[in-house]
Amino acid sequence: MSERTPLMAGNWKMNLNHVEANGLVQKLAWTLKDHRWDPAKSEVVVLPPFTDLRTVQTLIEGDRLEIGYGAQDVSVHDSGAYTGEVSAEMLAKLGCRYVVVGHSERRQYHAETDDVVAAKAVKVLERDMIPIICVGEGLDVRKAGDQVAYTLEQVAGSIAGIGDDALATCVIAYEPVWAIGTGEVATPEDAQEVCGAIRRFLAEERHIELADKVRIQYGGSVKSGNVAEIMAQPDVDGCLVGGASLQADEFAAIARFYDLPSIG
Numbered sequence: 016m017s018e019r020t021p022l023m024a025g026n027w028k029m030n031l032n033h034v035e036a037n038g039l040v041q042k043l044a045w046t047l048k049d050h051r052w053d054p055a056k057s058e059v060v061v062l063p064p065f066t067d068l069r070t071v072q073t074l075i076e077g078d079r080l081e082i083g084y085g086a087q088d089v090s091v092h093d094s095g096a097y098t099g100e101v102s103a104e105m106l107a108k109l110g111c112r113y114v115v116v117g118h119s120e121r122r123q124y125h126a127e128t129d130d131v132v133a134a135k136a137v138k139v140l141e142r143d144m145i146p147i148i149c150v151g152e153g154l155d156v157r158k159a160g161d162q163v164a165y166t167l168e169q170v171a172g173s174i175a176g177i178g179d180d181a182l183a184t185c186v187i188a189y190e191p192v193w194a195i196g197t198g199e200v201a202t203p204e205d206a207q208e209v210c211g212a213i214r215r216f217l218a219e220e221r222h223i224e225l226a227d228k229v230r231i232q233y234g235g236s237v238k239s240g241n242v243a244e245i246m247a248q249p250d251v252d253g254c255l256v257g258g259a260s261l262q263a264d265e266f267a268a269i270a271r272f273y274d275l276p277s278i279g
């Protein structure tokens with residue numbers, strides 16, 4: 016068994032202005048402290064919109080909080096005439112540790128392909144940050160029972176061009192699209208089926224030591240009520256949390272999944 020520290024990351028999506036962001040991070044920090052959260056048992060990260068990053072950086076660095084932060088997307092370009100884009104260098108300068116690439120909402124609404132996702136992941140790695148590479152099938156694929164093959168193809172395309180040493184530092188987030196924001200959570204067995212298949216694929220395509228190091232998250236309607244069972248799966252090394260990460264109490268409870276009873 017490897018020592019993969021579970022990564023509990025809150026993807027705020029397009030929510031909270033910088034004032035609200037300040038309030039949420041402060042409340043999250045107090046709540047984690049109050050409840051004796053153990054950073055050795057789970058790494059906690061927030062992923063605010065770009066406009067909140069400076070505020071979150073100031074608070075986390077100023078108060079020396081043990082909460083990490085990062086961004087939800089990045090440009091494939093380094094600099095220049097790309098209106099509205101934000102580069103990996105800019106994010107690194109703001110102290111970001113993580114950057115989400117290929118979230119299903121980017122793939123769906125911005126037509127991001129696996130090639131684009133792979134190029135973004137490379138940019139993130141070049142600046143010594145960690146990409147959280149998102150993959151996952153839609154409802155039609157799930158109904159046809161093709162979730163494993165579909166997701167592995169996305170993984171293959173989204174890690175193309177990433178060398179073994181760099182890939183070992185990456186996070187892969189399995190987020191079945193039908194479970195995102197719907198309240199319909201995948202069963203722990205569903206999550207394990209695909210997360211386990213991703214790890215076996217990495218072992219076969221690259222090597223077993225690498226596969227053992229990569230952290231694989233599950234995302235999709237994660238809450239304090241279901242996180243313990245999901246985290247009990249051997250190949251699930253953390254969660255990418257949307258809606259529930261906007262409430263400090265709820266996200267703090269998720270971060271302390273190891274103390275929650277696993278029911279069911």
Ligand SMILES: O=C(CO)COP(=O)(O)O
Nearest residue numbers: 026195196235236257258
């Ligand atoms: O997309 C997600 C995280 O990136 C999941 O969102 P929800 O937790 O709101 O379902």
